[in-house]
Amino acid sequence: MGAKLVDSRTGREHLLREEGTTIGRHDDNAISLAGRSVSRFHAEIGLGEEGWIIEDHGSTYGTFVNGRKLEGVTDLNDGDRIRLAVSRSAPDGEFSFTFHVDKAGLASRIRKVARAVVNRRRAELGEIVFERTPEMLMVRLDGIFRRREVDALHQGIAGELGGGECHIVLDLANVRYLNSYGLACLVKLATRQREKGKRMRAFGASGTVLKLLSLVGSESPIELSSSQQEAVSF
Numbered sequence: 001m002g003a004k005l006v007d008s009r010t011g012r013e014h015l016l017r018e019e020g021t022t023i024g025r026h027d028d029n030a031i032s033l034a035g036r037s038v039s040r041f042h043a044e045i046g047l048g049e050e051g052w053i054i055e056d057h058g059s060t061y062g063t064f065v066n067g068r069k070l071e072g073v074t075d076l077n078d079g080d081r082i083r084l085a086v087s088r089s090a091p092d093g094e095f096s097f098t099f100h101v102d103k104a105g106l107a108s109r110i111r112k113v114a115r116a117v118v119n120r121r122r123a124e125l126g127e128i129v130f131e132r133t134p135e136m137l138m139v140r141l142d143g144i145f146r147r148r149e150v151d152a153l154h155q156g157i158a159g160e161l162g163g164g165e166c167h168i169v170l171d172l173a174n175v176r177y178l179n180s181y182g183l184a185c186l187v188k189l190a191t192r193q194r195e196k197g198k199r200m201r202a203f204g205a206s207g208t209v210l211k212l213l214s215l216v217g218s219e220s221p222i223e224l225s226s227s228q229q230e231a232v233s234f
Contacts, residue, residue, distance in 0.1 A: 003052055005031070005045070005082065008096040020046035023084070024057075026177075028144075035094035037061040037085035041146050041177060045076065045099075052076040052101055057146035058181025061085040064093065072147075078103065126175075128153055130160050135234060136167045142174040150182040157189060165196055169231045170222075173204030183212050190221035199223060203231040 005014040014021075014031050022029040024042035033042070039059035046053060056063040056070040063070045064083040078101045083093030126143035137160050145153065157168065168189070172178075190200035203225040205213055213224060225231035 003045075003047075003099065003101040005097040005099060008081075008098055014097075016045050016052075018047040020044055024059075033084070033095055035085050037087045037090060037094050039085075039179060041144065041179070042084060043070075048073075048075075050075070052099070054082065054099075055148070057148070058150070058179045059085070060180060061087050061094075076101070126153075128156055130156065132160060132166075134164075134166065136169060136232060137161065138169050138171065138232075140171040140174075144177040145175060145182050146177070146179060147181050150178075150185050153182075154185050154189065165198055167198050167234055168193060168200040169228075170200070170202040171204050171228065172202050172209055173206075175205070175209050178209050178212060180212070183215070186222060187216060187220070194221045199234070201225050201231040203228050 003016040005016065006012070007014075017030065021031060022041060022044045023031045023033065024040050025033060025035060025038045026040040029041065037060065039057070039061070041057050042059045043054060043056050043063045045055075052075070053073050054063065054065065054070065054076050055073045062085070064086060065074055065076070066081050076099050078099065080099040082097045082099055083095070084097075085094035086092070087094075126141060126145045126149040129140040129142075131138040131140070137157070139153070139157060141153070143149075170186075186200075193200045200221065201223040202213065205224065210224075213220070213222060216222065
């Protein structure tokens with residue numbers, strides 16, 4: 001049983017992997033799209049527990065299925081129309097696809113693949129390491145942080161803070177990617193910290209991650225430090 005995306009404009013076919021096919025502007029994606037409004041890690045299609053699913057990874061200009069903008073994970077059916085990067089300059093999306101699936105043996109394939117998909121997704125999460133002291137929670141991040149990984153980060157910090165409020169320090173030295181959704185979540189967390197009389201600091205950010213954090217401006221609740229030593233000096 002296989003599935004594919006067919007480009008509505010060119011007719012080009014992209015075969016989809018059951019364990020997950022990532023789509024976006026970055027070369028690391030299985031389907032790399034050179035579009036100005038396509039996010040670097042835009043969306044992902046894979047075989048879930050009940051059938052094929054698609055997930056937007058917090059893209060700037062969205063993913064649409066049959067005209068409806070995605071919020072999280074959505075089921076896919078044969079013939080569904082998928083549009084990526086809808087903007088004023090591209091009202092129909094920079095890329096448009098039709099999803100096709102061979103339904104023969106779908107149920108048996110789901111049973112075989114579901115566990116592997118779940119395990120792979122758990123392993124794929126950007127690595128998060130927590131180091132807790134009475135005064136501070138150090139959060140070391142490594143890898144790519146899209147919507148799914150950011151949600152895991154948010155939940156992890158909330159769980160760690162369940163044992164008592166403290167300052168938060170983010171080690172961003174090894175973060176390869178963070179999108180605007182991730183920035184919004186971090187700003188929200190930092191704002192809550194400030195309201196509770198605690199602080200959130202970050203160090204090690206560089207490149208596009210640093211530029212993203214800088215967009216918040218001088219009033220940002222996330223304090224940027226030049227080194228770990230400076231970040232942990234409360």
